[in-house]
Amino acid sequence: MGEVILTMKGIDKSFPGVHALDHVDLEVRKGEVHALMGENGAGKSTLMKVLTGIYKKDSGTITYEGKEVEFHNTREAQDAGVVIVHQELNMLGHLTVAQNIFIGREFKKGIRIDDKKMNEEARKLFDRMHIDIDPKETMSKLTVGKQQMCEIAKAISHEAKVIIFDEPSAALTEAEIEELFKIIRDLRDQGLGIVYISHRMDEIKVITDRVTVMRDGAYVGTLITKDCTKDDIINMMVGRVIYEDPKTKNMTPKGSPVVLKVDHLNAGKMVQDVSFELHKGEVLGFSGLMGAGRTETMRALFGADPIESGDIYINGKKVTIKSPQDAVKHGIGYLSEDRKRFGIVVQKSVAENTTMADLDEFSNGPFINKKKEKKVAEKFVESLATKTPSVDQLVVNLSGGNQQKVVIAKWLTRNCDILIFDEPTRGIDVGAKNEIYKLMNRLAAEGKAIIMVSSEMTEILRMSDRIVVMCEGKKTGELDISEATQENIMNMATREIN
Amino acid sequence: MANKSVSKTAGTKKSFVDRMGGQQFIVLIIVIVMFIFFSAMSPGFRKYTTVVSILDYSYYIALMAIGVTFPLLTGGVDLSIGTGLICYSLIGGLLVRQHGMPVAVGMIVTILIGVIFGIINGCLVALMDLPPFLATLCTCMITRGFGAFVVGGYGIPWPAAGQDGGWFRSIFKIQVGGQNIPIGFLWILLLVAIMSFVLNHTKMGRYTRAIGSNKEATRLSGVNVKFYHIMAYVICGLFAGLAAIAYSAIFATVQPGSGAGFEMDAIGGAIVGGVSMSGAVGNVTGTLIGVFVICLLKTGLPFIGLTANWQQIITGFVLIVAVLIDIFKRKKESGK
Ligand SMILES: Nc1ncnc2c1ncn2[C@@H]1O[C@H](COP(=O)(O)OP(=O)(O)OP(=O)(O)O)[C@@H](O)[C@H]1O
Ligand SMILES: [Mg+2]
Numbered sequence: 001m002g003e004v005i006l007t008m009k010g011i012d013k014s015f016p017g018v019h020a021l022d023h024v025d026l027e028v029r030k031g032e033v034h035a036l037m038g039e040n041g042a043g044k045s046t047l048m049k050v051l052t053g054i055y056k057k058d059s060g061t062i063t064y065e066g067k068e069v070e071f072h073n074t075r076e077a078q079d080a081g082v083v084i085v086h087q088e089l090n091m092l093g094h095l096t097v098a099q100n101i102f103i104g105r106e107f108k109k110g111i112r113i114d115d116k117k118m119n120e121e122a123r124k125l126f127d128r129m130h131i132d133i134d135p136k137e138t139m140s141k142l143t144v145g146k147q148q149m150c151e152i153a154k155a156i157s158h159e160a161k162v163i164i165f166d167e168p169s170a171a172l173t174e175a176e177i178e179e180l181f182k183i184i185r186d187l188r189d190q191g192l193g194i195v196y197i198s199h200r201m202d203e204i205k206v207i208t209d210r211v212t213v214m215r216d217g218a219y220v221g222t223l224i225t226k227d228c229t230k231d232d233i234i235n236m237m238v239g240r241v242i243y244e245d246p247k248t249k250n251m252t253p254k255g256s257p258v259v260l261k262v263d264h265l266n267a268g269k270m271v272q273d274v275s276f277e278l279h280k281g282e283v284l285g286f287s288g289l290m291g292a293g294r295t296e297t298m299r300a301l302f303g304a305d306p307i308e309s310g311d312i313y314i315n316g317k318k319v320t321i322k323s324p325q326d327a328v329k330h331g332i333g334y335l336s337e338d339r340k341r342f343g344i345v346v347q348k349s350v351a352e353n354t355t356m357a358d359l360d361e362f363s364n365g366p367f368i369n370k371k372k373e374k375k376v377a378e379k380f381v382e383s384l385a386t387k388t389p390s391v392d393q394l395v396v397n398l399s400g401g402n403q404q405k406v407v408i409a410k411w412l413t414r415n416c417d418i419l420i421f422d423e424p425t426r427g428i429d430v431g432a433k434n435e436i437y438k439l440m441n442r443l444a445a446e447g448k449a450i451i452m453v454s455s456e457m458t459e460i461l462r463m464s465d466r467i468v469v470m471c472e473g474k475k476t477g478e479l480d481i482s483e484a485t486q487e488n489i490m491n492m493a494t495r496e497i498n
Numbered sequence: 499m500a501n502k503s504v505s506k507t508a509g510t511k512k513s514f515v516d517r518m519g520g521q522q523f524i525v526l527i528i529v530i531v532m533f534i535f536f537s538a539m540s541p542g543f544r545k546y547t548t549v550v551s552i553l554d555y556s557y558y559i560a561l562m563a564i565g566v567t568f569p570l571l572t573g574g575v576d577l578s579i580g581t582g583l584i585c586y587s588l589i590g591g592l593l594v595r596q597h598g599m600p601v602a603v604g605m606i607v608t609i610l611i612g613v614i615f616g617i618i619n620g621c622l623v624a625l626m627d628l629p630p631f632l633a634t635l636c637t638c639m640i641t642r643g644f645g646a647f648v649v650g651g652y653g654i655p656w657p658a659a660g661q662d663g664g665w666f667r668s669i670f671k672i673q674v675g676g677q678n679i680p681i682g683f684l685w686i687l688l689l690v691a692i693m694s695f696v697l698n699h700t701k702m703g704r705y706t707r708a709i710g711s712n713k714e715a716t717r718l719s720g721v722n723v724k725f726y727h728i729m730a731y732v733i734c735g736l737f738a739g740l741a742a743i744a745y746s747a748i749f750a751t752v753q754p755g756s757g758a759g760f761e762m763d764a765i766g767g768a769i770v771g772g773v774s775m776s777g778a779v780g781n782v783t784g785t786l787i788g789v790f791v792i793c794l795l796k797t798g799l800p801f802i803g804l805t806a807n808w809q810q811i812i813t814g815f816v817l818i819v820a821v822l823i824d825i826f827k828r829k830k831e832s833g834k
């Protein structure tokens with residue numbers, strides 16, 4: 001760790017109804033990876049947005065390279081060498097990889113943009129990061145993981161001195177996270193200051209040097225990572241230690257009936273001949289690397305993508321699912337992994353989002369019963385501990401983790417018998433994660449059947465009764481939790497790749 | 499190892515049609531087929547004079563369409579170009595006719611007013627966050643009323659060929675040995691080439707697309723989004739001004755109160771040519787080809803005995819098909 005490069009002192013920021021930051025301090029040194037931790041809505045993203053000029057602070061001082069500064073927009077921050085890789089991916093799907101990386105500062109020959117040079121420079125960046133992405137590929141054709149790598153390449157290309165990673169790992173596979181860590185360590189060794197925001201405790205221990213913890217918009221303290229335990233950090237974050245133990249045996253009641261049977265399902269390249277059964281009261285984990293075809297299988301099952309062949313049986317009866325409406329009619333609920341695009345309407349209120357999937361329930365004829373809507377929404381806000389000033393708040397103003405809770409509430413109102421959770425805790429803090437785990441267990445105990453798609457190994461091992469592993473669109477294995485280990489799941493997950 | 503599996507799929511092979519420019523190529527073939535069809539059906543159609551009149555008719559639509567491609571690419575639209583065109587032409591013509599100004603001054607003023615309305619539209623959309631549809635619908639009404647108000651309700655004839663100042667009509671059509679030569683088409687091709695370059699190889703064009711793709715992400719990349727968003731409408735206004743010149747040069751008089759509906763021909767042409775209503779996708783070459791589909795329908799259908807009403811009905815259906823194709827393509831892209 002070198003000298004101090006960045007100090008934020010007494011930063012204060014309020015939004016209407018929310019005191020998002022309450023005199024927060026943060027100090028970053030050259031050559032360190034500094035974790036910024038806190039529950040959903042603690043104010044981590046807001047603090048970083050204040051730093052990079054996206055929000056204007058109400059009070060406090062920012063000192064960068066020995067001088068007091070105030071950046072008025074991302075451009076000024078970038079030019080000074082402070083770059084942020086945002087929590088929500090910020091890509092331009094229609095442009096190429098290289099065009100995305102150099103947007104806003106294109107190389108030029110006269111007035112002409114020099115795309116050739118941009119492609120070359122992008123190629124060099126990727127070489128430096130030891131990853132293989134074609135700079136000329138259209139951004140929207142890449143996997144989420146690759147898109148994230150492009151965001152990082154973009155940050156690096158700015159001659160940055162401070163790079164902020166806001167939950168970079170949420171969408172990455174284990175292998176990609178390894179790559180990311182290599183890149184981060186490289187940058188640290190070059191003397192950059194790095195702020196790393198993540199909810200994954202294991203990562204914090206592996207990659208960071210110091211940890212600053214925030215709670216409810218306030219600064220709690222800063223620790224040296226190697227001198228503290230996970231519990232110390234969690235204690236500071238939430239004030240109590242919480243842990244759900246991993247499952248060691250299948251908790252599904254003996255002889256519980258099969259509620260869903262999928263037989264030789266085919267849907268495009270990513271779903272080839274997938275068969276499995278789901279029992280009442282069971283949590284069935286779907287594991288695999290990113291792009292293994294798990295989400296595609298669920299989308300086909302839910303009627304969101306067309307099925308080419310194969311049969312679906314619900315409670316022993318063969319059913320035809322051609323659209324999400326069909327699926328919902330048969331009692332299937334689907335929580336999408338990409339909540340921004342499919343899960344919520346961000347410009348609507350918490351209450352409206354909560355009741356959206358089941359508006360009939362909240363209507364008298366054509367009229368929406370606002371009172372009932374509000375009451376139910378409030379109930380879920382309370383039971384899921386969603387952090388929002390009121391159910392009338394627009395979802396766009398909630399933190400990432402709290403948005404996810406709204407999506408969950410939305411499907412819980414429907415009373416579906418089969419619930420598909422696709423990456424249910426992506427970007428959700430330990431406290432809330434545990435609540436969601438408890439909730440899933442409670443739902444299973446009440447007799448609901450749950451499919452949980454997750455890329456997080458610990459989550460799969462903690463929650464599943466049985467585990468289906470997929471790789472490259474095919475099912476490559478099925479395990480009971482009692483025989484599952486990280487190793488044999490990983491083996492199955494990479495079986496098709498050679 | 500995960501890398502390998504991705505790069506395998508990354509190098510997707512392009513079909514012949516894609517390599518030839520995708521939808522543009524297909525639409526070009528449609529234009530040719532339509533031309534052959536009308537020629538075969540009607541002897542009157544396959545005359546040189548018909549070709550010249552189709553071209554005459556296409557200039558102002560093409561110019562509007564090139565311009566409106568920019569707002570469309572940002573994910574917006576400009577509905578004011580049709581009535582705007584008439585308004586700008588009326589004001590410019592009034593200066594020439596009643597205030598005795600040289601035609602060149604009238605033309606410059608015409609174009610400038612177009613640019614000014616472009617700036618107004620741009621500010622309403624980019625600075626005040628009005629929905630483009632609404633903002634430009636308002637300026638559409640304003641230009642319509644304003645033009646009629648300025649000239650007091652009378653049509654304005656710009657100088658005819660041979661009259662003092664009539665030289666400007668030969669920008670688009672010259673006579674050589676009693677034959678009309680439609681040189682305006684060369685200007686259109688030149689402008690398409692320039693705007694194609696702007697769109698594909700300059701910052702202006704890159705950011706226009708970027709705004710249509712994801713405005714917030716573009717802003718966070720440090721791009722001056724407001725400026726480039728306004729500029730898309732300014733370019734549109736500029737081309738509406740140029741279209742006003744073309745219109746004045748081709749038609750004998752300009753009538754106040756007309757112009758409503760012109761914009762649909764232009765926007766329709768752009769969409770038929772592959773510009774996506776949801777932004778980011780499309781090109782001015784496609785727009786130009788699309789404009790000819792519209793123009794051929796308008797000029798060709800009467801030759802096979804279909805009335806103006808039929809033209810509108812058929813044009814409407816063609817647009818629906820074009821939009822459906824756009825939606826279908828987007829679905830295919832997003833759903834692997
Ligand atoms: N633009 C805004 N308007 C109103 N409230 C906001 C706005 N942005 C953030 N907030 C509120 O400020 C608080 C802090 O949010 P922030 O996004 O910084 O949390 P976070 O620590 O990044 O959480 P997460 O881990 O879920 O991403 C939240 O209560 C949020 O609802
Ligand atoms: Mg955040």
